[in-house]
Amino acid sequence: MNDTRPMIEVRGARKFFGPLEVLKGIDFSVARGQIVAVIGPSGSGKSTLLRSINHLETLDGGEVWLDGVQVNQKLDRRSFERHINGVRQQMGMVFQHFNLFPHLSVAENITIAPIKLKGMAKAEARALALKMLDKVGLADKIDAFPARLSGGQKQRVAIARALAMQPKVMLFDEATSALDPELVDEVNLVMKQLASEHMTMVIVTHEMRFAAEVADRVIFMADGAVVEEGSPAELFRNPKQERTRSFLKKFLNG
């Protein structure tokens, strides 16, 4: 923990969808082992920001850095393709709708990337899958197909799939908002466990209680800009901006 260089750094991120400016110059950084929660009203640009870190969206302006390497650097097409594939292997991304590969078993979902991208031997990859599944409490589902799993189980497999690449950071985009309420806790539990292992995480969420529990720092976004950020205690108990106050009030009352 003596490396003080930030793990993720976003500088002046701007993004347009047609005429709509979705990110209006966002700056923030995440330190090694830090957990940042991003909250804000729907449509404020949270997903776009997270997806830009993984370069699933291409920024129109600004820079994204991962562990000292610029993610969205200017390269010719082929070099960039090689570059981005390498960078993405170091980031785990968890989607709202899981996006498990339905044609592959749970084990294959987890091992396909280590085998095909890292050249890992099949037996070793399976052992790794078992270890990751153990972590998310689903070792017994190793040979099941995704269609047979509940939403909570699917999301835990998706997390295991991302973890199997031994990423430097994990990005969560509303990992629990497609789940039935009774399935939310099992996924949150896995995320908390990762937090206790000092995984660097960016968590987009609409669960304020969970954000307060797990995050070191909370960022409140509205209309494509960061309105306010601080520790959970500061931001939730003592918000400085009017915009933050009204958002939180609506959320806590509603």
Next chain:
Amino acid sequence: MQGLDFSIVPEYWPLIGKGLWWTVVISTASAVLSVLAGIGFALLVLYAPPVVRYPVRLFMWLFMGTPLLLQLFLIYFGLVQIGIDIPAIWSGIVALSLHFAVYNADIFRAGIASLDKGQTEAARSLGFGAWRTRIYIVVPQAVRGTVPAVGNMMIALLKESSIVSMIGIAELVHSAQLVISETYRPFEFYLTAAALYYGLNLILEAVLRGIERKVELSR
């Protein structure tokens, strides 16, 4: 009017049986090739640079707009013309494969287009490149989703393989024709051939149902 007499059919079984065998061989080979080429065409039409994409599209358009028999004649007579002298059976297999590959490609293209964008994103987020994503994630899923439609094409292929009899390939219909030229009993032997196709068709349908069930489990 001659009246019907089916009692002479068994006598010619060796010849008919051989024809049946070649129908199975030609259909199977063409089916496999048409699926592989279909996937290839679909990928080219979707992802290749324009200099490749547009010729492939033109070719598909041409082959979807014309009859198989005409295509067979083109390939059979045309290949020799451009210096490729291959046995007739290969002309037959090439014609059947290309003809059905074009329809399969159209089915695969639609199947790929209907896949959830999240699948590609998940693969890309793991670090898969564009082509690896297509090979490992997109194509296997599209193929699974299109099993019923492609299966229907294969059922059509089995029956339309009878057309290669027209360039002298000794499959089922051609064998029947040989026997008929000897016996002058077209009704009996064409009906026999029809019954054998019907049997093959039932077997193929059962196989396809089996594949569908198996694939359904992994979707």
Next chain:
Amino acid sequence: MDIALIGRIVPVFVQAAWTTVELSLLSLALGLAVAALVAMLRLSHVAALRFAGAAYVSVFRGTPALIQIFLLYFGGPQVGIQLDPFAAGAIALGLNIAAYMAESIRGGVLSVDRGQMEAARSLGFGEGQSMRWIVLPQAAKLMIRPLGVNAVALVKGTALVATISVVELTYTAQRFIGSTYKPFEIFAVTAVLYMIMVYGLTLLVDRLDRAYAGEA
């Protein structure tokens, strides 16, 4: 490309294409009539009729159209049916496509919500009346596209009667390839004529489908 050759043969091929059109139209008319009948059998309450309809569809779809043509044309005389090639071709093609069209018609009827029949019956319409006034008008729109696909397949399928020497497009193409040894030129002319028919018909079906099915 031998342009002069193409210029010389076009009139002959246009003539042949006209035969293909006639053949297609006749088979289509026969096919639709038989298909309507078979679909009625398939939807009947009487098990024996349902079976007969299913058997028709299964047999005609389970065997090659080419053999059906040969059976009628070459085998027909053995059972007292003597037809010239054009008539044998048109009838065999019509009976064949009828099996496919029957399924398109049945599919359309079955896609109409069951509640429609029930609502009609509850108003006091009889079974036939409900079918005629309530279900069929809705089903007809749903049949346009599948029947159109069948019709396009039929146009391409008419090439099969080249094998019994009906002088239509493919037969003419085959003959000219044999006599000129210019397969690519002949194919180009023939393909253009087929594609005018095939894609013209496709366009027509699209129009009809959008005009009638769109509002459903």
